[in-house]
Amino acid sequence: MNERMPILKVFKKPHHSSTLSLRGLFHSFLAAIVVMALAYFIRPFGLKSLEAEEWTNVVITLGGISLALMLLTQFLLPLLIKDFYSESSWTTGKQFTQWLIMSFLISFATTYYLSTKQLANFPVAGLALFGITILPLAIASVLHQRYLDSKFERLAEEKNEEIRRKSVVASENPLNILAFRSAGEKLNLIPNQLIYVKIGDQAEFYYQNFLGIEKTKLPIGKEAILEELKDHPQFEVFQQDIIINVNAIQQITGSARGYEVQIARINEMVQISHKDKKKIDRL
Structure with a gap:
């Protein structure tokens, strides 16, 4: 158990939150574009069987669903659960949880929509899609923390040098x-x-x-x-x-x-x- 603790400690480290910010808005549109791109190029869940016009409409709808849910998690939930989303206490663990919430909502909402088109088996497809994202999101949250940590440590040191020289x-x-x-x-x-x-x-x-x-x-x-x-x-x-x-x-x-x-x-x-x-x- 002790050998695993250093790995788990990274989830308690400070992390940067994008909620209630322009960056959060950018991330919301980016997630919607990624979902649309996957639906357009990979065509999972039987999308290949659709005619061109219906296929395009489904792709656009999937993007709209994803965007709406991203905005929900980036802007509405932080207003409703202020203590959890406090920027001063945001950690890698909270960032990972935030990404899991996004993935859960998007996975189940999109597969439910596809099930109304007889293209997906809901909720099994939603659970499978969500499960696939867990490990990549955990790795991404840790790598993101390390990148931001290195970036702000370097910038802070540069600022300290400037302050020492500043009149x-x-x-x-x-x-x-x-x-x-x-x-x-x-x-x-x-x-x-x-x-x-x-x-x-x-x-x-x-x-x-x-x-x-x-x-x-x-x-x-x-x-x-x-x-x-x-x-x-x-x-x-x-x-x-x-x-x-x-x-x-x-x-x-x-x-x-x-x-x-x-x-x-x-x-x-x-x-x-x-x-x-x-x-x-x-x-």
């Missing part, structure tokens, strides 16, 4: 005082004093002074914070609720899930969503 980013007036005020409370800072802001019910400001790192909470909204920071290009918004002074980025690490940012002097790693990947690429 400090500052606003036109670096001594301009930032004034954050709410409900009678206020916090005044020089721009590059501010390291990191986490926005929630209350905004948490992490900043440096002569005594070290301080943290202050203020009941202030995101819009007011961004308005105060709008003339200071060193601040970037990540994941909608985190603002980082790019001068405070100590190190970037990469995995198959993407980038993580380590903030200097703060014991916290910030995971960067795929939507914010380009902000790291621009650093």
